[in-house]
Amino acid sequence: MMTCEQVREWLPWYVSGSIELAEAEHVASHLATCDACRSEFVETAQLRLRLGEVAGTAPAPTASAWRELHRKLGLDETVRVDLGSALLGLRLGIAANDPRSPVRGDLRVCGNRVRVIGTRRQRSKGA
Amino acid sequence: MSIDERLLARVALRDQSAFHRLYERLADRVYRFALSLLRSPHLAEEVLQETMMAVWREAGRFEGRSKVSTWILGIARNQAFRLLRREEKGRRLPEIEHEASDPAEQSEMSVRVERSLDALPPQQREVLHLVFYENLTVNETASVLGIPPGTVKSRMYHARRALAKELT
Numbered sequence A: 001m002m003t004c005e006q007v008r009e010w011l012p013w014y015v016s017g018s019i020e021l022a023e024a025e026h027v028a029s030h031l032a033t034c035d036a037c038r039s040e041f042v043e044t045a046q047l048r049l050r051l052g053e054v055a056g057t058a059p060a061p062t063a064s065a066w067r068e069l070h071r072k073l074g075l076d077e078t079v080r081v082d083l084g085s086a087l088l089g090l091r092l093g094i095a096a097n098d099p100r101s102p103v104r105g106d107l108r109v110c111g112n113r114v115r116v117i118g119t120r121r122q123r124s125k126g127a
Numbered sequence B: 001m002s003i004d005e006r007l008l009a010r011v012a013l014r015d016q017s018a019f020h021r022l023y024e025r026l027a028d029r030v031y032r033f034a035l036s037l038l039r040s041p042h043l044a045e046e047v048l049q050e051t052m053m054a055v056w057r058e059a060g061r062f063e064g065r066s067k068v069s070t071w072i073l074g075i076a077r078n079q080a081f082r083l084l085r086r087e088e089k090g091r092r093l094p095e096i097e098h099e100a101s102d103p104a105e106q107s108e109m110s111v112r113v114e115r116s117l118d119a120l121p122p123q124q125r126e127v128l129h130l131v132f133y134e135n136l137t138v139n140e141t142a143s144v145l146g147i148p149p150g151t152v153k154s155r156m157y158h159a160r161r162a163l164a165k166e167l168t
Helices: A004-016 A021-031 A035-056 A064-073 B003-012 B016-038 B041-061 B068-089 B108-119 B122-133 B138-145 B149-167
Strands: A079-085 A090-096 A104-109 A112-114
Touching (some): A004 A021, A064 B041, B068 B122, B108 B149
Antiparallel strands (some): A104 A112
16 A cells, blocks of 8 residues: 555556556556645646646747758758650750759660769768 | 657667657657756757757667667757856856747746746656656656656655645
8 A cells, every 4th residue: 555655656647548457457456545635636637637738839940940950960852854765766854953953864775774963962971 | 669769769869750750759758858957948958859860869878778769869958058058158047038929828837837847847847747748657657757766755755845835
């Protein structure tokens, strides 16, 4: 059997449902017989509710957080568009990761890669 | 193996799409935890970025002794305190920032709660957040904070006493 002091120590985890079943049973049986601890239980539950409301309405991270992280790590995120003609065996591939970043491209003629002059290449960084 | 564990294993192999998915799953929680500690959206976002950069670099060191989210919250905690020390040492600590919101929409009680939280030391705010918002057990909270379970209970006790005075 738990003392009042022990029960009150466990109340935050009891109201959050993050307590082992054995301890929860001890707390529950104590609360059934102790008015003072039951009052403390109600107070703790109200506190959790109020803090949860405040935390739940906190702002989310901004949309630019991911882009900034991406930039800091130098990760490569590529969208690739292929243009050309299957009939002529001509294919032009263009890839870009950001409107501000250089576009890179390659040209294939009948399956052979032909060097494209005039575009800048961006090397993918692992980390 | 949980979804987060599978994603983290792929992140360790430099899988960027897995990293993005892990970010989408956990960014909000990391950010809110940092916000509860630092009380500044700007600094909380910095912690989020530093934390996820560490996750990208250190994913291979995860040993599976805790949940992935607990491991990441632990990293966020270290980053937040590193940032707090930096701010205290180098520059003035920024004023507590609250998002500008319509006062009519913010209840009197939530204003009181915010003010009461501002008055608590960060070591008590983090315990309140992890237990009441993240629903972590005593041992999980201790693991994130790197302190004994008894200290978690003691910090929770003092935080509750301080808030009860202000809010009831």
